[in-house]
Amino acid sequence: MAGNVKIHVSNLVKRFGDLEVLKDISMDVTEGEVVVLLGPSGSGKSTFLRCLNRLETPSGGQILIDGHDMTDKHTDLNKVRENIGMVFQHFNLFNHLTVMQNLTLAPVETKKATRAEAEATGRKYLEKVGLLDKANAYPSQLSGGQKQRVAIARALCMHPDIMLFDEPTSALDPEMVGEVLSVMQQLARDGMTMVVVTHEIGFAREVASRVVFMDGGYIVEQGTPEEVILHPKEPRTIDFLSKVL
Amino acid sequence: MLRIIQIYGTMMVAAMGQTLLLALLSLFFACLLGLFFGLLSTVRNRACNIIGAVYVDAIRGWPLIVLAYFVYFGIPMLIQGLGFKSFRMDSLQAGVIALSLNCGAYMAEIIRAGIQSVDKGQMEAARSLGLSYGKSMFKVVLPQAIRTMIPSIINQFIITLKDTSILSVIGFPELTNTTKNVSANVGLPMQAWLLCGLMYMVVIIILSKASKNIERRINRGR
Numbered sequence: 001m002a003g004n005v006k007i008h009v010s011n012l013v014k015r016f017g018d019l020e021v022l023k024d025i026s027m028d029v030t031e032g033e034v035v036v037l038l039g040p041s042g043s044g045k046s047t048f049l050r051c052l053n054r055l056e057t058p059s060g061g062q063i064l065i066d067g068h069d070m071t072d073k074h075t076d077l078n079k080v081r082e083n084i085g086m087v088f089q090h091f092n093l094f095n096h097l098t099v100m101q102n103l104t105l106a107p108v109e110t111k112k113a114t115r116a117e118a119e120a121t122g123r124k125y126l127e128k129v130g131l132l133d134k135a136n137a138y139p140s141q142l143s144g145g146q147k148q149r150v151a152i153a154r155a156l157c158m159h160p161d162i163m164l165f166d167e168p169t170s171a172l173d174p175e176m177v178g179e180v181l182s183v184m185q186q187l188a189r190d191g192m193t194m195v196v197v198t199h200e201i202g203f204a205r206e207v208a209s210r211v212v213f214m215d216g217g218y219i220v221e222q223g224t225p226e227e228v229i230l231h232p233k234e235p236r237t238i239d240f241l242s243k244v245l
Numbered sequence: 246m247l248r249i250i251q252i253y254g255t256m257m258v259a260a261m262g263q264t265l266l267l268a269l270l271s272l273f274f275a276c277l278l279g280l281f282f283g284l285l286s287t288v289r290n291r292a293c294n295i296i297g298a299v300y301v302d303a304i305r306g307w308p309l310i311v312l313a314y315f316v317y318f319g320i321p322m323l324i325q326g327l328g329f330k331s332f333r334m335d336s337l338q339a340g341v342i343a344l345s346l347n348c349g350a351y352m353a354e355i356i357r358a359g360i361q362s363v364d365k366g367q368m369e370a371a372r373s374l375g376l377s378y379g380k381s382m383f384k385v386v387l388p389q390a391i392r393t394m395i396p397s398i399i400n401q402f403i404i405t406l407k408d409t410s411i412l413s414v415i416g417f418p419e420l421t422n423t424t425k426n427v428s429a430n431v432g433l434p435m436q437a438w439l440l441c442g443l444m445y446m447v448v449i450i451i452l453s454k455a456s457k458n459i460e461r462r463i464n465r466g467r
Contacts, residue, residue, distance in 0.1 A: 055372065084373070086370075088366055092366035095389060105374075105384060106371075106374035106375060158374055
């Protein structure tokens with residue numbers, strides 16, 4: 001599976017004051033790959049993900065997204081971000097807008113689509129996540145699982161070719177986790193390039209093309225789900241998995 | 246009191262008109278100043294934050310009456326001293342400048358607090374979709390911030406309306422200044438000032454009732 005390199009990270013370092021959260025991360029993600037990041041809390045997974053679309057400013061190293069240098073201050077970040085969808089732990093739906101307005105805001109404001117086109121796209125993705133009937137509802141009228149599915153649809157409306165998921169099911173009630181994971185699984189099957197931070201080992205095992213285990217700001221171990229989850233070699237991976245499985 | 250209303254009634258109503266004119270003009274400019282300096286205090290830029298903080302601290306540290314004297318008597322001298330000999334400022338202009346600066350500082354604080362009360366995730370989600378900082382602020386953050394700001398803004402409007410009375414000291418013919426003259430002319434201070442107070446009260450009650458309505462309507466969508 002040697003496709004195009006969509007994400008290239010080399011020697012990434014991120015410090016918050018004196019605290020070094022990411023110490024030396026290098027990683028490539030090729031087109032269509034689903035990379036799942038596992039690791040104990042505080043291991044830097046989320047920070048790493050947020051560096052990819054520059055919600056956090058890296059302290060060192062380089063990040064190339066489709067060849068665009070995210071650490072170069074001449075790069076038009078807004079333009080690159082249009083192609084990187086992101087789904088957050090706490091959904092972050094725009095609470096003052098209806099579901100449909102949530103979906104059409106960015107495509108219309110960035111002039112990617114006319115309002116009519118954006119609404120057509122919005123309906124398509126709402127149908128895909130099974131929430132077409134909620135188009136005119138406000139976020140406060142939705143359950144957690146529904147909110148997260150709308151958030152995924154909102155990101156898809158920009159037609160991104162990379163999707164980042166930051167613990168998308170961690171804030172959900174257990175019975176709602178499945179509906180969100182199945183949408184993500186569908187997305188992976190459609191060939192989306194995905195980087196997912198999650199604690200759902202089952203999802204990692206079934207959907208990931210590669211599992212990356214992080215701890216203490218480093219990548220400790222990576223490989224196929226089979227290698228990392230079923231036959232881990234590093235003591236820290238073994239220790240972590242024994243606690244969560 | 247009836248005699249005062251008979252003779253000076255129209256004059257006092259006209260003075261109330263001047264008070265409202267002064268208040269509305271000042272509130273308009275205060276909103277612009279408040280939005281500008283409030284945004285300066287929230288962007289991720291040290292220099293902007295400092296400018297925002299200096300404005301708020303400087304203005305809040307000055308009593309309004311001192312600011313009014315300074316603008317009315319001080320600024321024209323300063324500008325004439327710079328070579329613009331024919332520069333004049335009337336008491337309405339000075340009053341609007343002083344009151345806008347004053348109210349603007351409080352509005353800036355209200356707007357800053359309102360923006361900061363909106364969850365950071367809203368800005369992040371908007372930015373992650375490719376929206377610029379400005380678009381994210383005006384389309385996503387501010388519309389949500391306004392809801393929490395409304396009660397404080399209304400409160401500030403009422404304070405500013407009453408603060409127009411302080412501008413009587415620079416001779417602007419608003420309600421308080423006019424009442425002072427009326428009271429001296431007819432020698433009925435109790436009746437004159439009672440009427441003046443009631444007039445302020447009625448206008449403010451009407452305004453706060455109206456704004457309560459607006460508040461309710463905005464909150465209905467939540």
